Structure formats: structure tokens, C-alpha cells
Amino acid sequence: MKELQSLNDTNLVLAFQNGNLKALDVLIERYKDKLYSSIYFLVKDEWIADDIYQDTFIRIIDTLRFHRYNEQGKFLPWAARIAHNLCIDFFRKQKRKPPIVTSDQGEVRDIFDAIDSQVDNAEQKMMQQQSFGLMxxxxxxxxxxxxxxxxxxxxxxxxxKEIAVMTNCSINTALGRMRYGLINLRKIMTENSVVL
Known part of the structure; x- marks a missing residue:
């Protein structure tokens, strides 16, 4: 298992396609948090996010098993696109539009950096949960x-670039949405005296 963890995504995909089921376990473990978080923030419901997350990996497994995967070296963007499309399908069924979010690496500070992901005790865990709730x-x-x-x-x-392809817009539009989104978050925080 340790030697599998050192393999890149493309080699893990090939190993799985050649019958090594542990290679799929490594891929799932590698990206489960990122995929689940992006699904959850789009649908905002734990149960729905769980269902879409499972459906995402069912589609991934089926595609890999039948050798239809051809995104060499781009496993995470490909998996995120599947998850994103499943979220859109869910919203279409609900007759609602999916929310979409972006971030800017320019002058605007990324407010998510203020939330520490390492929790040492119950008090810190509770404070982190409150911070995420506010977010x-x-x-x-x-x-x-x-x-x-x-x-x-x-x-x-x-x-x-991946976001632009996924959301059907230009890179500049994606960057602009991120910039304005972070500016708007900062305004909301200031107006509500929120400190993370």
C-alpha cells in the first residue's frame, strides 16, 4: 500500500485498470476531502452531498473499469467535473440553479486562510465549527x-483554467468572479462585525 501511495494519479489509474483494487483506494483517499467539500458547498445538505459523493465515485469507477478514462494526469479536475455535473443534475431536478463560488489569488486576502484546519481540543473544534457555520x-x-x-x-x-472550462466561461471571468466574491465576503464580514 505504501508503494502505491507514492504513485501519481495516472499510474494509480493504470494499476486499478490492471486489477489492483488497492490503487483505487489510494485515489479515493487522496481526493475524498476535496471532492466532498466542493459538493457540500454547492448543495449545502449533508445527506444530498453524501449521495452525490457516492454517485461521483460510482461513475469514476465505471469509467475506469471500462477503460473510458483518457484525462492523463488530470484525475482531480476530471473527478471534480463529474461531481459538479451531478450537482447540476440535482439542481435541475429540483428546478433550482446551483451556486458557484471562486477565489482570487491577487491582492484580496483569501478569508478561508483564517480558519485553522487543525483542531487540538474540544473548544477549538467548537470554534472551528462556528467559523465554518458563519462562512x-x-x-x-x-x-x-x-x-x-x-x-x-x-x-x-x-x-x-479548470474552473473556466467547468463553468463555461473565460479565465478572466472566473478570476473576476473570484475577486468580486472575496470583496463581497469582506463587505459582509465588515457589515456584520464578523471576525474569523
């Missing part, structure tokens, strides 16, 4: 296109 509420106040880009950039860790 969810503030993200809900953003326009859908800004929210989508922030989620895809920060939580799915996609590049702006």
Missing part, C-alpha cells in the same frame, strides 16, 4: 456565480 451563511449571501468559483477554487483546489 456557510456568508457564502449563501453571494451571487451564485461568485459562490461557485470560490468553492471550486478553495475547496476543490481547481485552477482557474
Amino acid at each position: 456557510y451563511q456568508m457564502l449563501d449571501l453571494l451571487p451564485n456565480d461568485q459562490r461557485e468559483v470560490i468553492v471550486l477554487r478553495h475547496f476543490a483546489d481547481l485552477s482557474f
Whole structure:
């Protein structure tokens, strides 16, 4: 298993396609948090996110098993695109538009850096949960296109080029949505005296 963990995504895919089921376990473990987070921030419901997350990996497994995967070296963006499309399908069924979020690496500070992901004790864990709760509420106040880009950039860790392809817009548009989304989040935080 340790030697599998040192393999890149392409080699893990090939190993799985050649019958090594442990290679799939490594891929799932490698990207489960990023994929689940991006799904959850789009649908905002734990149960729905769980279902879409499972459906995502069922589609991934089926595609790999039947040798239809051809995204050499781009496993995460490909998997995130599957998850994103499943979220859109869910919203179409619900007759609602999916929220989309982005982030900017320019002058605007990424407010997600303020939330520490390492928790040492119960008090810190509770404070972190409250911070994430506030973040969810503030993200809900953003326009859908800004929210989508922030989620895809920060939580799915996609590049702006990948986000642009996924959301059917130019890279500059994705960057602009991220910038305005972070500016709007800062305004919301200031107006509500929120400190993370």
C-alpha cells in the first residue's frame, strides 16, 4: 500500500485498470476531502452531498473499469467535473440553479486562510465549527456565480483554467468572479462585525 501511495494519479489509474483494487483506494483517499467539500458547498445538505459523493465515485469507477478514462494526469479536475455535473443534475431536478463560488489569488486576502484546519481540543473544534457555520451563511449571501468559483477554487483546489472550462466561461471571468466574491465576503464580514 505504501508503494502505491507514492504513485501519481495516472499510474494509480493504470494499476486499478490492471486489477489492483488497492490503487483505487489510494485515489479515493487522496481526493475524498476535496471532492466532498466542493459538493457540500454547492448543495449545502449533508445527506444530498453524501449521495452525490457516492454517485461521483460510482461513475469514476465505471469509467475506469471500462477503460473510458483518457484525462492523463488530470484525475482531480476530471473527478471534480463529474461531481459538479451531478450537482447540476440535482439542481435541475429540483428546478433550482446551483451556486458557484471562486477565489482570487491577487491582492484580496483569501478569508478561508483564517480558519485553522487543525483542531487540538474540544473548544477549538467548537470554534472551528462556528467559523465554518458563519462562512456557510456568508457564502449563501453571494451571487451564485461568485459562490461557485470560490468553492471550486478553495475547496476543490481547481485552477482557474479548470474552473473556466467547468463553468463555461473565460479565465478572466472566473478570476473576476473570484475577486468580486472575496470583496463581497469582506463587505459582509465588515457589515456584520464578523471576525474569523
